[in-house]
Amino acid sequence: MSDIRPYDPAAIEPAWQARWEAAGCHEVADDLPREKCYYVLEMFPYPSGKLHMGHVRNYTIGDAVARYQRMRGFHVLHPMGWDSFGLPAEQAAIERGAHPKTWTYQNIAYMRGQLKRMGFSYAWSREFACSDPGYAEREQRIFLDFVERGLVYRKSSLVNWSTGLNCVLANEQVIDGKCWRTGMPVIQKELPQWYLRITAYADELLDRTYDLPGWPDAVLIQQRHWIGRSGGAEIDFLVDGHPDVKLTVFTTRPDTLFGVTFVSIAPDHALLDKIVPASHRAAVDAFAAEVQATSEHDRLGEDAEKKGCFTGVFVVNPTTGGKVPLYAANFVLADYGTGVVMAVPAHDHRDFAFARTYGLDVRTVIRLADGEADAARQAEWKRHQSGDSAYTEPGTMVDSAQFTGLPSEDAKAKIIAWLAERRAGRATTTYRLRDWCLSRQRYWGNAIPFVYARDSGIVPLRPQDLPVRLPEDVVFDGTGNPLEKHPTWATSDQSGQPLTWRGPNGPESARRETDTMDTFMESSWYFARYACHDNRRADLGCLDPLDRKRVDHWLPVDLYIGGIEHAVLHLLYARFFQKALADTGHTTVREPFKRLLCQGMVGLETYSRTAADGKPQWFYPEEVEVVKDAKGKVVSAKLLADGQPVNVGRVEKMSKSKRNTVDPQHLVERYGADTARLFALFAAPVERDLEWNEDSVRGCSRYLKGLWTLAQTSRDKTAGVAPFAGHVRELAGADQQVVRKIHATIKRATDAMEKDFGFNTTIAACMELTNELGAAELRPDVLKLALTTLIRLLAPMAPHLCHELWADLTGDGSADSLVRAGWPAFDASQIEADTVDYPIQINGKLRGRVALARTLTGKDLDAAVLAHADVAALMTGRPVKKLVVVHGKIINLVLG
């Protein structure tokens, strides 16, 4: 007997990784037939220092899919890179004095090593980092194309200012009124900023959500809500005493126009300066200043008080000619709709509350429809009649001139038509989505290729002026933008000469834009760059970002995998970019991701105590001992240091602050990459949260070790034997049972992979089959079939071990022999046994079972059931009221 080698992942894993890399197993050509190609991508990481468990889970899922598809014969594009611009690099510079570039590229080198040690099958030749000049400078070129297309503009308005980062944020980056990155408060500041016109694509972004069947509904619904399209009307109100000025309101309820008793306007609305009389100017200005000083969250949040200020202005209702007061109100937003709202207290909850506070009229113009059946409407109408509430539901028009008596839903279009005839209103659509504020007052980001020229003003650079490179000699002292403070960069060209702009009347002095781009820019097109990573066309005389042919070949990405936290951030930006790239001629593909898989987060139990200052004090798992009762239930925990109890908290997403993190590096060192991968896939379904559990990791390790040992001890018995290739009918006993199980297992694994990436159940099925093999004495050819099947089914998940065992069993140790062997196929005719062990229910309760031939069907089966002695015994002489027989499944006798 040959030697039984011990399972040693630390030896076999790096060996296979080297072999795959040397053979170029994971590289792919760009000119193969598209229907035999598959593009699988995981959201690339920010190089923060080292991998965390969330990365390991995300990338293991993607890698298992990539390896599975390769075994199915697809040419798989599976790239990896680095989202390497961003704030932590500047933070490191401030705290540790390391240059952002040095810090970033050191981190990349370390994390690349970690990814390789996990055995992820990336096409490393396509790797790039977003901060590489080759990527960032091509992005500047795309930016200029967007400028030409009219998608970039600069404007001054109230912006979200992060007090933590000292820079502006896009709306998508403000979570609960706080900065998405630092959690520090966000306030409103009036500043000139650069914007990308994402709203130009609002309709397409929204409409196409109904055409993305491969996306989770949760993400699509979030995006629809974020875009927030609503149809309504713009209606013009004349300003009393200013015949040349009209205030245009936006409303979704033109049917309530006759009920308007006042009009509200955003405190920072541009027209206010023009129309507010001197008598009220001081009060209005003071109110505007007060509103501006509060954050949008505090101003609009749940508990925010509705505040207003009379402007001294009256406006004229275009239908009635009646004059109503104009109020500046804190809940009206300048950049939604028109910044002016007609207020109808009788039919809007917010206006109702405001009218109460300021003693304004309530005028009912819609009543409950006759015969209204809806209970909620009846109840609200009743409350309205007693003066307690607005009535916001549809109904019948009253006190509305010629529209009286109409159903309110019909009146909407009629009133709009009436207004349109008189040029006092028009149907319109507004969106909640606002343009993407792009500029950041930061160093470690991509330059915005604009200059401020002495006479020509703000002008974009021409393609031949690119690239704009960041200076390296910058000072990080934590105050302000290092680029702005650089002595010469903004006013020098790349050769160090004073920067000039060729204006129409000769050269002008010029100064560069010192804001840099939001780092969500880079992640908006990286998946397209992977398709043509080496694209450089010298003949264009400038940077050519994308090779349209190859982008069109690989996109859309067949499967994109990442966390759901990017539902309205990255995933909306990337969809917008793809459309803009199409409209600027870089591709014809308008949606970037065909199928989206959002994996759950990785969490761990937390341990804490309430410290003296009332804040929780968190403890690492290794500092705590957990006490269990006789059933294994956790009853308490104590701190090892002092033996005193600590609170066992719920499972929460791993975070450094809660001290519930696990370093994947330790996992790989202790158990190997295959165990880490198996655990990440086995412990929970992919889209659900995964709870870290070291015991369960050991279980996965135990399984792999057991499989290794089984294969090793079977090597001599199966050496030179061809796997069983006949039909299960030729076999008997354990051999027959195992071959059936083999086919059933392949079916389960294949279905799971194709349907919903059910790795956890696939692994469970493999474990079941393995357990059966260990328990029986099998024919060598059956054993060989079982082992070669198991190894192929598990190969996407535990690739190193499976390649090693495959080489052992088949004698073919070439780098791609297992992939060439392919994903196993099942034969449905070999799964089901000839007899069915029917469960017998009496009145719906399980009472016994009888074995009957599978070939028996219909009346023959009914007769066989009733004739069976065991069935008769269960019936105890009672008459059969009803006999339910489901072929192959179950038998239920309803007795009298």
Add this chain to the structure above:
RNA sequence: GCCGGGAUGGCGGAACAGGCAGACGCAGGGGACUUAAAAUCCCCCGACCGUAAUGGUCGUGCGGGUUCGAUUCCCGCUCCCGGCACCA
């Protein structure tokens, strides 16, 4: 408040398409081997009743309903998680 998602043993989770609830794994209990430990192997493991069974009753968040039969479908709730939150 609105919109999603969820609730199954001590724990993570299975259950095709309405047909044997609890696969698989972990934890726990018992045993074998061992000087001992680790490792490995074997047995038990939803609750209650029962000496035991191939026994009985209950059991998939709660209350109803449809059905021969419901974790699965329908109606009404509770709780938990996530998103949005005066958007006119």
